[in-house]
Amino acid sequence: MNRLLHKTLKTYSIFALFVLAASVPAYYFLTDHIWLRELDEHNEIIAQRTEKELNKLQLSELQLSQSLALWNSLKPGTYLKPLTVIKERPDSFYTVLRPNPYSEKPSIDRFRGLSKIIHINGKPFELFAETNVEETEETVAAIAVLTFLFFLILVAGLLFLTRRLSAQLWKPFRNTLAKLKNFRLNSATPLVFEQSDTAEFEELNNALRKLIAQNISAYKAQKEFTENASHELQTPLAIIKNKLDLLLQKESLTERQYQLIEEINKSLTRITGINRNLLLLAKIENHQFDDMSDVNVSTIVEQCSELSGDFFEQKNLHLQTTVETNVIISSNATLVEILVNNLLMNAYRHTVHNGHISIQLNKAKLSVYNSGKQALDSRIIFERFSKKTGEHTGTGLGLAIIKEICVRHKWDINYQFKNEQHCFSVIF
Amino acid sequence: MKVLIIEDEPELAQSIAEYLSEESYRCEFASSFTDALEKISIYEYDCILLDIMLPDGNGLTILEELARQRKQEGVIILSAKGSIDDKIRGLQIGADDYLTKPFHLAELAARIYSIIRRKQFGNVNIVEQNELQINLPAKTVTVNGTSLTLTKKEFDLLLYFLSNKNRVISKSTLAEYLSGDYADMLDNHDFIYAHIKNLKKKLTQAGCDHYLKTIYGTGYKWEV
Numbered sequence: 001m002n003r004l005l006h007k008t009l010k011t012y013s014i015f016a017l018f019v020l021a022a023s024v025p026a027y028y029f030l031t032d033h034i035w036l037r038e039l040d041e042h043n044e045i046i047a048q049r050t051e052k053e054l055n056k057l058q059l060s061e062l063q064l065s066q067s068l069a070l071w072n073s074l075k076p077g078t079y080l081k082p083l084t085v086i087k088e089r090p091d092s093f094y095t096v097l098r099p100n101p102y103s104e105k106p107s108i109d110r111f112r113g114l115s116k117i118i119h120i121n122g123k124p125f126e127l128f129a130e131t132n133v134e135e136t137e138e139t140v141a142a143i144a145v146l147t148f149l150f151f152l153i154l155v156a157g158l159l160f161l162t163r164r165l166s167a168q169l170w171k172p173f174r175n176t177l178a179k180l181k182n183f184r185l186n187s188a189t190p191l192v193f194e195q196s197d198t199a200e201f202e203e204l205n206n207a208l209r210k211l212i213a214q215n216i217s218a219y220k221a222q223k224e225f226t227e228n229a230s231h232e233l234q235t236p237l238a239i240i241k242n243k244l245d246l247l248l249q250k251e252s253l254t255e256r257q258y259q260l261i262e263e264i265n266k267s268l269t270r271i272t273g274i275n276r277n278l279l280l281l282a283k284i285e286n287h288q289f290d291d292m293s294d295v296n297v298s299t300i301v302e303q304c305s306e307l308s309g310d311f312f313e314q315k316n317l318h319l320q321t322t323v324e325t326n327v328i329i330s331s332n333a334t335l336v337e338i339l340v341n342n343l344l345m346n347a348y349r350h351t352v353h354n355g356h357i358s359i360q361l362n363k364a365k366l367s368v369y370n371s372g373k374q375a376l377d378s379r380i381i382f383e384r385f386s387k388k389t390g391e392h393t394g395t396g397l398g399l400a401i402i403k404e405i406c407v408r409h410k411w412d413i414n415y416q417f418k419n420e421q422h423c424f425s426v427i428f
Numbered sequence: 429m430k431v432l433i434i435e436d437e438p439e440l441a442q443s444i445a446e447y448l449s450e451e452s453y454r455c456e457f458a459s460s461f462t463d464a465l466e467k468i469s470i471y472e473y474d475c476i477l478l479d480i481m482l483p484d485g486n487g488l489t490i491l492e493e494l495a496r497q498r499k500q501e502g503v504i505i506l507s508a509k510g511s512i513d514d515k516i517r518g519l520q521i522g523a524d525d526y527l528t529k530p531f532h533l534a535e536l537a538a539r540i541y542s543i544i545r546r547k548q549f550g551n552v553n554i555v556e557q558n559e560l561q562i563n564l565p566a567k568t569v570t571v572n573g574t575s576l577t578l579t580k581k582e583f584d585l586l587l588y589f590l591s592n593k594n595r596v597i598s599k600s601t602l603a604e605y606l607s608g609d610y611a612d613m614l615d616n617h618d619f620i621y622a623h624i625k626n627l628k629k630k631l632t633q634a635g636c637d638h639y640l641k642t643i644y645g646t647g648y649k650w651e652v
Contacts, residue, residue: 234508235437238530242443245533248596248647249447258598258644265600272530273612288513310581311607314619334512345613395612 005162005170013155020151027143028136035133036112040093043114043129047091050078050127051118064121079128083117086124091116096130110135172196176205183212185219223285230279237272244268270395277397280338281384284404289332297327297336301361304340311348318356327363329428331409339405342398343368343424349394350422367425375417382413402426429474429544431455434464434490435506436483444477447533448540451593461485468494468501474544475502477536478523480514488514491521502543504536532601534592541591555590557652560636562586571634581606582627589640589650599646624648 059067068080092115100107113130175194183191191212193205244261247253253261283289301323312319329336347357347370355371380386382403385396402424406413412427431453435441438459445455456471458464461484468476468490476494480487491503504525505518515526524543527536545553545564553564561570567583569576578586588605589597602624603617628640641649 231508234529235440238508239437239439239443241530242440242447242533245601246443246446248598249450253596253644255644258596258647262598262600262646265598268530269600269604270612273609276609276612311614311619314622341610345610349613398613 003166005166009158009162012158016154016158017151020147020154024140024144024147027147028140031139031143032136036093036095039112039131039133040114042131043093043112044091044116046078046129047114047116047118047127050080050129051120054120059121061121077130079130080118080120081126081128083124083126087117089117095133108135169198172198172201173204176201176208180208185215190216223282226278227282227286230275230282233271233275237268237275241265241268241272274395274397277395277401281397281401281404284335284401284408289335289408292330292332294328295331295333295336297329297331297340297366298323298325298361300333300337301340301359301366304337304344305359308341308344308348311345312357315348315351316354317348317351318354320356320358321360323359323361324363327361335405335408339402339426340366342402343426346398346402346424347422363428365425365427367423369421369423371420372417372422373420376415376422378415381415429453430472431540432458432464432467432471432473432476432501434458434477434482434487435479436460436481437479444533444536447537450595451537453540461487461490464490465493468499469497472499473501474547475504475540477504477506477540479506479508480518481508488518488521491518491523495522500547502540502547504539504543506531532604534588534595534597534601535605537595538588538591538605542587557590557639558637560631560639562590571631571636574634576630576634578627578630579623581623582630585623585627589648593650593652596643596647596649599648602648 054064068082072079072081094113094115096111096113097108098111100109110133111130112133113128116127116129118125118127172194179191179193191209193209196202196205244265248258248261302321305319305321309319343366344357344359347368350372351357351370357371358369360367360369382399384400386399403413406426409428412425414425414427416423416425429452431448433441433444433455435444435457436459441457441459445457448455456467456473458467461482464478464482478487478490487505491505494501494503502525503523504527505515505523506527506529507514507518508529518526524546525539527539542564545555551565555562555564559572561573562568563570564587569578569583569586584606585602588602599617599620600611602620603614604611606620606623607614624640628638631640632638639650639652641651643649
């Protein structure tokens with residue numbers, strides 16, 4: 001993932017590259033133009049001076065032709081050519097490339113020239129004044145190198161500034177993000193964002209505040225609903241149960257009718273269980289089990305395994321306990337007992353006849369192993385009502401309660417399947 | 429024996445009364461807090477069933493009132509809340525037992541039975557039925573004078589049957605009684621068979637009559 005500022009930096013750099021690249025020909029044309037104009041002026045001055053000074057000398061025909069011969073053989077930047085026919089024409093400017101005969105390396109120089117008709121001693125001459133001018137490619141290369149240098153300075157500067165700005169500008173954003181990451185809907189503490197002087201971040205914080213407030217209130221309403229609904233259900237459930245008890249006492253009851261009542265009773269037990277467990281979950285979530293004390297987990301594990309022994313015997317399950325004595329952990333005693341019982345009952349329910357269950361407890365963790373054939377989907381087993389289809393007993397809440405108790409105590413719960421054994425571990 | 433049912437839900441109160449009336453209990457009703465306060469200050473009861481969530485007051489206040497008046501009635505709290513705090517507070521103020529709704533009437537009858545017996549007989553709390561003698565505080569059973577070794581579950585079952593004489597008790601009711609809150613987690617209730625079978629065998633071997641009958645295949649009845 002790219003950082004946001006790096007993305008803008010990339011775009012800016014590409015843009016700067018285009019602009020600076022486009023500036024190279026622009027600079028070239030500008031400097032070349034200025035240069036040529038200055039040279040034209042320079043050549044004009046030379047031409048005027050040549051004309052004036054030669055006329056001032058008042059040379060004779062012979063002297064003039066001798067001087068011109070010498071002049072033209074030296075060609076010190078100007079060249080005079082006598083004209084036979086008098087023709088008036090405007091001055092003409094030109095650029096010409098000539099090889100440099102004096103250079104050791106073969107090189108071609110560029111010249112800017114002026115061709116002008118001048119009059120010496122009343123006779124017309126064509127004067128050529130030429131001045132060396134920087135070659136195109138040399139100018140372009142120099143500008144390009146300089147531009148590229150500036151481009152590098154620009155990118156380096158942007159990179160540096162981006163780093164600095166990223167740390168400063170995004171600080172409120174990072175604060176908000178860190179708070180959001182740590183936010184838990186079920187922890188009753190509302191989120192407080194730091195005030196930011198950046199309009200966008202303040203807007204973001206406001207939107208988040210509103211969203212979180214709505215979430216908290218929806219979550220609270222849902223929790224209250226669960227608790228209230230569960231409470232309200234207890235009385236009608238009690239009435240049904242008691243009426244069935246009375247119905248069972250009727251003399252005229254047939255065996256079929258008795259069986260029907262038993263079937264209703266079984267379902268009723270299940271509803272009651274679901275209801276009780278939902279209520280328990282709601283209560284844990286509503287912080288009704290928050291009082292902590294030093295709990296002797298070893299004793300609880302031993303008591304629970306003793307109580308479940310009866311059920312285990314019925315299925316001929318082999319129970320093995322490796323419990324370190326006096327494992328004292330600061331926790332809620334009621335919840336620990338529910339946790340251990342749920343782990344044991346879960347193991348009991350999902351172990352086939354003649355299987356084995358083992359419980360291990362030490363200061364670091366509590367593990368319950370039971371024999372099994374197939375690994376469970378560890379992603380969903382702790383979800384409410386996530387039990388496999390085809391199961392007709394249980395409330396589908398046992399593991400959800402285990403998970404919730406672990407969350408409450410900030411313990412880790414994990415599930416593994418190894419050597420044909422399911423293993424649930426609570427890491428204290 | 430007189431039982432006061434303090435319960436605002438009439439259907440529930442009537443069911444309880446109907447079940448208990450066959451066991452020679454006389455039931456009276458109080459459907460509100462004020463009604464209940466009035467009744468307890470005028471009459472004497474053997475047992476009071478107290479719903480702590482009443483429309484016009486908290487049942488725990490009635491408990492406090494009973495303690496203030498130094499009444500000796502046995503009190504069983506009936507609560508839809510099932511919160512541990514309530515339970516602990518109720519038992520601290522002076523309730524003898526606590527039952528969470530929904531409950532089986534047989535369970536309630538068993539609790540009333542043991543509370544009334546405890547209140548009436550104290551340490552000489554011995555139930556006698558022909559050749560059968562049960563010492564409740566000592567948890568011992570004798571048949572024709574010879575003592576019987578029962579497991580805790582077998583003893584509990586025996587007492588449960590004795591407090592629900594001549595009533596049909598279904599297997600699921602017994603399963604709930606023996607497994608408590610974990611009844612809903614059990615795939616089947618077959619473990620009941622083993623306990624009943626053992627109990628029957630021990631009683632018969634000691635020369636006890638066949639009081640425990642199997643009804644409709646999976647139900648049980650203690651017939652006297």
